[in-house]
Amino acid sequence: MLAPSPARGGKEAGWDLSAVPETVAAARRLVCETLAAWGLSALADDLTVVVSEVVTNAIVHAKSAVTLSLHRQGRSVRGEVADHSPVWPTPLPAGPDEEHGRGLAIVAAYSERWGVDPTPDGKIVWFVCEGRRVP
Incomplete structure (x- = not known):
């Protein structure tokens, strides 16, 4: 299920994950x-x-294996999830009784910034969490 890659210099880590x-x-x-x-x-x-x-989202919508990467940037961490679907995530309207449709709103609420970059075989959804709460 998991194939970890070693952290390089204590600043990067990545894993290939099954769908x-x-x-x-x-x-x-x-x-x-x-x-x-x-x-x-x-x-x-x-x-x-x-x-x-x-x-x-990658498992449900892209239906592909993913690569999760973390990149330490001082007291911040940039995360990336690469999948093999060219379809970009789209925010969905979610009413108060809806079970789905809040994922991207949650990503936006818990990260300082996020986005999507195309790749030759899919996309990377990236996000940055900053160490504003780190003592």
Whole structure:
């Protein structure tokens, strides 16, 4: 299910993840472990929420394996989820009783900024969580 790549210089980590529901929990665990190793555990709450949403969206909508990458930038972390679908995420209207449609709003609320970049075989959804709460 997971094929970790070693952190390079303590600033980058990445994993190839299968397109199965269990991947979301594994991604959260990998994020927490990596942030702890980097001394940035204070970012874990925000970053795991964002990673959960983006990985879930990739599995559900792109229906492809994904690559999750984390890049430490001082007290900030840029996360990237690459998938093999050229279809970009689109915010959906969600009423108060809707079960779906809030994922991108959650990503926007828990990250300082986020976006989508095209790749030759799909896209990368990226997001940045800053260490504003890190002591």
